[in-house]
Amino acid sequence: MATGTHGIVFSTGEPAFAVDRHGVILAWNEAAASSLGYTEAEALGSNCWQLVRGKDTFGNRYCCEHCPMMEMAVRHQSPYRCSMSLKTATGTLKRYKVSTLVLFDGHDGETLIHLCHAEPGGSMNTSRVSSDSNHDANSSLGILTPRELQVLQHLADGHATEDVATLLSISTATVRNHIEHLLHKLHAHSRLEAVAVARRLGLI
Structure with a gap:
């Protein structure tokens, strides 16, 4: 070490x-x-x-x-x-x-x-967390739009905001709006957390 x-x-x-x-x-x-x-x-x-x-x-x-x-x-x-x-x-x-x-x-x-x-x-208590997790997962599935899923996948691939805008042929402001919406929908406080939640839910 x-x-x-x-x-x-x-x-x-x-x-x-x-x-x-x-x-x-x-x-x-x-x-x-x-x-x-x-x-x-x-x-x-x-x-x-x-x-x-x-x-x-x-x-x-x-x-x-x-x-x-x-x-x-x-x-x-x-x-x-x-x-x-x-x-x-x-x-x-x-x-x-x-x-x-x-x-x-x-x-x-x-x-x-x-x-x-x-x-x-x-x-x-872990049993309560497990129950809450199942509830959150069920309530979160399918709530993202196709475009938000595209943005999320690009974030998961490590692309910055400007890169996502170029790849999707949209403005950086639009990308930021999509990110803000998907963070809210996934109850995430950061892009990293949103990617982690989406992976747990099988969205990406």
Whole structure:
């Protein structure tokens, strides 16, 4: 593990952990152990999507083998800050504001460092989240227009607003309007979250 990765993870008092491009946890600080309940020994070497099983604000599965944040990192794009619920060792979910740093290493590939700021009153029961997730998924399916789906697919492919406008032969202002509408319809707070929600719902 690179010294830089270790130094960043262990230099903050906030829960923080690092994963490689395959989702394997490389570093896990004391604050993460205290907040989430997994010891460093339990976390290291585990796949993040199997251990913390991150979900978005509405309970849709966010962490997965094909991590949208890692996909952005591979394209040398910066992941946005987002709200995420992580599973603790006791089985409950805790809400965090997650900021992600990307470290690029020519030999080992990309490393993601997740800095997690716990939200007040952010614990919830997993059974309730599962029920809410199913409800949100059912209510969200089929609500996007064909053009909004096109825009969303281009965002998922890593295209910027100007690129989407060129590809669809529309103005950047129109693209921004479509993005605003699809964010609202998917209850997402960022483009990254919208892509993640759409993938969970099978829209793209």
